[in-house]
Amino acid sequence: MDRLSLVFAALADPTRRAILARLADGEATVNQLAEPFPISLQAVSKHLKVLEQAGLITRGRDAQWRPCRLEAAPLRDISAWAASYRRFWDERYDRLDDYLQTLQQTGPSEEEQQDG
Amino acid sequence: MDRLSLVFAALADPTRRAILARLADGEATVNQLAEPFPISLQAVSKHLKVLEQAGLITRGRDAQWRPCRLEAAPLRDISAWAASYRRFWDERYDRLDDYLQTLQQTGPSEEEQQDG
DNA sequence: CGGTTGATTAACCGGATGGTTGAATAGAGA
DNA sequence: TCTCTATTCAACCATCCGGTTAATCAACCG
Incomplete structure (x- = not known):
């Protein structure tokens, strides 16, 4: 699978995007990353593997x-x-100023939280 | 499924991204879109449904x-x-941030141009 | 009407995905 | 050593996904 497809596929999951948002605040262990989610540690471990293969995280x-x-x-x-x-x-x-001005105020914030 | 996940999932397929690239040149029918691909028309029709549900195309x-x-x-x-x-x-x-903040009402800078 | 073209729907198949539970590995520490 | 903690691996399951072929719908045209 090509690189871009891997990345898009990795991002197509709210749990994984939430993990990335958490990592924007700094490094974290698997347990720390898993804590907010109502799924098993093993499931989070799998998500991390997907993110790693997409090049979105390193461990x-x-x-x-x-x-x-x-x-x-x-x-x-x-x-x-x-x-x-x-x-x-x-x-x-071709006028990026406005665009960038809106961007600079928003960091990656806690996105959706999924349940069930 | 949330909107962002739908969009990322739709983009996680090279065929669908190629379809979008083709549509950047203008409207096209299903047959025209299917022509470059070695798959059936029905498969392309499914891809279009995915793109439509992600809001990436209208028909x-x-x-x-x-x-x-x-x-x-x-x-x-x-x-x-x-x-x-x-x-x-x-x-x-970060420095660009500061720069833009002190520059809010001046003209276009020449940042980040992409082609594809 | 019947026939042809354009496109979607339906049923199916194999493989990937996201989740589970249970067992195994790696290292810290008593 | 034995135990505890952190993490991964393995097996399994239900569902989804991308593809197929066959059938159907929709609109034009003779």
Whole structure:
């Protein structure tokens, strides 16, 4: 599977996006990442594997902990991909100022939380 | 399923992204869209349904043809989502923040142009 | 009407996905 | 060593996904 498809597929799950949002605040262990979710630790471990294979996180080792870290390069890639369609939504797409001004105020915030 | 997940899932397939790229050149019928691909028309029809449910295309009716049109709003959404992580890949981003804040009403800068 | 073209729907298949539980591995520490 | 904690692996299950072929719907045209 090509890189872009892997990344999009990894992002197509609210739990995984929530994990990324959490990692935007800094490294975290599997248990810490799993804590907010109503699913098993093993399920979270699988999600992390998907994110890792998409290149969205890396995992280190600290004793028996496996700290996860956000890797933003794939996000840059999909941003670039989407930006190639910008002319279809932004008539003044060559004026980025307004756009960036709105962006700079929003960090990745706790997104949807899914239940059940 | 939430909107963002639908869009990411729709984009996680190279055929569907190729269809979007084709539609960037203008409206097309199902047969026209299917032509480049080594799969059946029915498979393409399914792909179009996925894209439609994600809000990435709309379909009209012209006699027995169903012209497809690109809808860019979801792409704007995912671009905005990805951009919220920009500080993790763009070291100059924080400084760009400050720059823009002191520059709010001046003209267009020449940042980030993408082609595809 | 019947026939042809464009497109969708239905039924099916194999493989991937997201979840579970239970067992296994890795390291810290008494 | 034995135990506890953190994490992964394995097996299983239900559902989804991308593809197929066959059938159906919709609209034009002779």
